[in-house]
Amino acid sequence: MDCMQQTTHNISGTDHGHCHLKLVNFKVHDNHTSHETQGLSEKQLVVRRGKPFKLSLLFCGRLWNPHTERLVLEVWLGSLSERIPVQFGNKWSDLQHWSATIYPDDCASKSVTVHICSPVLSSVAVYNLLVHIETKYNRKSYAVGSFVLLCNPWLKDDPVYMPLDAQIQEYIKSDYGLVFMGTNLNVRSRPWSYGQYEPGVLEACLRLLQVSPQHLSDKDKDYIRRADPVYLSRVVCAMVNCNDDLGILEGKWQGSYKDGVKPTDWSSSADILHHWVSSNYSPVRYGQCWVFASVLCTVMRVLGIPSRVVTVFNAAHDGNANQKIEEFYSSTGEKLNLSKDSIWNFHVWVECWMRRLDLGAEFDGWQIVDPTPQEKSAGIFCCGPCPVGAVQQRCLGVPYDTPFLYASVDADIVQLIVRDGLVVGRRMDTESVGQLIYTKSIGSDSPENLTSTYKRRHQVVQYREQPHAMLLHSSNMQSYTVTLEGAEVSSPEGMSPGLEVSLSINGVPTVGESISMSVTVTNQSSNPRVLMEYLNAQLKEYNSDPQKSFWKTHREVHIQPHEVLTLKHTIPPSDYESVMADDDIVNLAVVIKDVRTEERVLDTKDFNISSPQITIEIEGGDSIQMKKEHTVQVSFTNNFTKTLSGAVLTVEGSGLLKGKQEVRLPLLQPGKKIEKRMSIMATSPGTKVLMATFSHSNSPTVISRSLHKVSVVAA
Structure with missing residues (x-):
């Protein structure tokens, strides 16, 4: 970033007649510990807005004289800058402006420690920092480097403030999560590695903001608006899919995935972000709803906005916005592909925590943000942020995208039996949509049921046609007209x-x-x-x-x-x-x-249907030391009554294994086992996921998948 308007000097000095700035120590370890940003970057200082951080200035030549030479810091963001005169004293100015303070006991002879505090509503970005030494007669200016500023959920005045440490641990600091999938009758959980501490992930998230259409069209306006988590969440949501921009993921739901990665084969956001950056921002192939949501959750946690992945079982996709989903069945029970609307057995989105300064306190808290490209919002493929409270209270005029999201969890299903172009039976189901809404519990792998935060069941009847799921027989049913293949037909009478x-x-x-x-x-x-x-x-x-x-x-x-x-x-x-x-x-x-x-x-x-199990065992337990080899045994036993041909057992794990490990058997007899022993070594601390899959040539695709959580501690 070209941030300098005036002449700058390298930090060096041999002229002993003047005071020069020789070295700036960014105190990275101390600041990262104080700002809860450990592990996010090895290259840059990463701090949180509204909280002081410190750096040391080392002078050479003669001593710095605070009586005749004034220190001024300057922060630059694109073409925007702000001068920060360095003050002496023990009091902080208000949190609305930048401030820089030297405490009396920090004034050593050739070095001083400056405490810098950003406004609580600073923009999330990489800032360049200058130091000026000014006298009556001249000014010496030094470009001293850059730092990253993130949201601060620890700070009460920040709109993303979260009061409980256990919540912050789960929704900001944890790099591991669970995605719930399957059906509400048989819920499966799938581990996911958010990977915010993997090398390069912070940088990828910041690049995502820099290549957004908002930034490319008006840099200064984008920088100013990045102070607002509502704006950030909309920008990031649109950038997670590639439908309008240089976004991260391309969605695909059917056909061959041979020119990319099958969505079910991902288990780590870090892998996806690395792919995106290394391909010069070409879309990563392929994602589906839980992949889009998990990547969004990673980016938001990195930026400092508390986030969690949420699964809605029986989620309605209401394309025509009438709060009803039509389904058509033949008279022998075969479901027919005649409706533009659909019910997804599960759909995964993200809830982000923030105050809605644009709406008022009643809509503060969890906001739905859905990056899966389904419908356009204000002309682009993003959805939200929509207050969960607005869905629960059915306040459909609240921005953003509340009617679509309300229908996702509370639409009615109209099921029609069709024979020879006539509707011969009708059933209204008011209960199935949004029947179960799950997220990972704080500090545990069990699900937390969020259904009541979305749906007030005792109020539902007020605006429903039918309070119960039942068949509407012709004796108490108005004639129901539907268009099928261009012909208008209605239900028969006399049943x-x-x-x-x-x-x-x-x-x-x-x-x-x-x-x-x-x-x-x-x-x-x-x-x-x-x-x-x-x-x-x-x-x-x-x-x-x-x-x-x-x-x-x-x-x-x-x-x-x-x-x-x-x-x-x-x-x-x-x-x-x-x-x-x-x-x-x-x-x-x-x-x-x-x-x-x-x-x-x-x-x-x-x-x-529940899959047969793959066994994953780590010698010495599931907690391993970083940069130390550990042995893993993975096995699958054939519990089928038949011999399986072309059996393949595959193991992979981001941050644990390089590439895929595979073992093949031409024939696997009933009761026999296929197994693989290998070494793993973790490159960074945190929670990682090992994924094993089993397939055989009798089946069209993978018949079993197992994911295993590994806790990595620093050596």
Whole structure:
């Protein structure tokens, strides 16, 4: 950065007739300890705004005379600068302006210690520092280096202030997190290494601000606005995806990932940030929601804004902003790809902690920031910050993007059974969306349930059409019109009420075992009935409609008046193993049809299958010393009933291993084990993640993935 308008001199001096500045000691160790920035950078001084930091000035030539020579510091940010006259005394000026103070006991003969304090609302950036020695007759100026200024969650006057040390430890200092995935019936956790102490990560986060469209179009305006965490979060959110700018990640949700990295193969933000910088800011391929969110969480923690990764199970993507998601099913229970809206089994975003000075105290606290590119906000692909409180209170006019985020956690699902272009059944589900909202608990790997912070369930009925998830039969249903392939159709009349159906999965399905389910049918009428039961299972990605059915069954059922029938079904492993992989989800639907009245009722469940386990063991335990070799054993046992061909066990770990370690076996018999021993060595302290995957040629992709947390302590 070209920060000098006047002549500068190198810090050296041989003229003993004058006072010269010889050396500036930035007191990096002391300042980093005092400012809670240890480990963020080995190259630069990193300090937090609104808190004094110190540096020592060493003079040569004659002694510095404070009576005739005035010391003035100057900080530069782009073309913006501020002069800071050095004062003597024991009192700090207010936190609204820069100040520099020398205490009387810090005045040694040839060196002085200057305490510098930035305003509490300083901009997050790299600042250049000058020192001027001024007399009546001349001025000597020295460019002495630069320092990084970050937000200060320890300081009460900072908008990102967080009162509890345990919160700051978890949401700022911790470099390790968990992402919750799967379905609300079978939640999985996935370790993630945020990696803010990995070499180069701080520098990458600062470069991200420098290559943003806001900075490139108007540097000074961007620098001024960077004091505001609301502005910072919008800039960073847009820069995590590459849709509008030189952003970090390119999203991809289907097709081949061969020209990049499959999203499920990432486990570290540091790897992604290093890729981005080393490719001269070309987008890293590929990300999905939890990857975007985890990288955003890293950048925000580095900048000093408390952040956590949050998972919404059954998140609605409401493209037309009507707070309703339409889903279409065939009369035999197959889900049809006819809706522009969708329900994601899980969606991951970030909550950032800040006061909303633009909105008022009622909207302070956690703010949703979602970097996954779904819909544009003010013309760019970013979302938030939106106060969680605005979602809970349904204040849809509050910026930013509240209607979209409210729908994500509280939209209604309208499920329509369609036959020959006609809607022959309708069910309103007001409970499933946002059914579970999780984040990692403070200081533990268990989930913290945030659902009540987003949803006031006792108030929901006020603005809902239907308070319960149920079929709306034609006798109490208005004609429902829908456009399918250009034809307007409406529901048939004359169906008698009195049928209910519910579908449940028994236990937690595990790869290699049969999937067991129950269908409960209730006949509320006074007549016996002849029914047809249709069951249909389809494979799906977590964020999209299902693919072709891989299992279906139907049968005739007789039910007596007021009888409750429970019908049992199983899907054997042979029917799903060839199509299902580690991250897949099953969409299961049942349609019960009254043969005489043609009344149809529907229930659906999405579920995921638990993978077989990979064992990871570190000799001597999971806490290891930095820069010391440790042995790891990784193994997988074939618990299937069949021989697996082309078995591959792969291990990798950012900050622990260079590259991937792999072992292959042409055949792995039932009950036999594949294993790999290797050495790991950590290059930096903190929490790292070892990731092991197992695949074989009988399966289309990885069938098991295991992640193992490793704590690294300095030697």
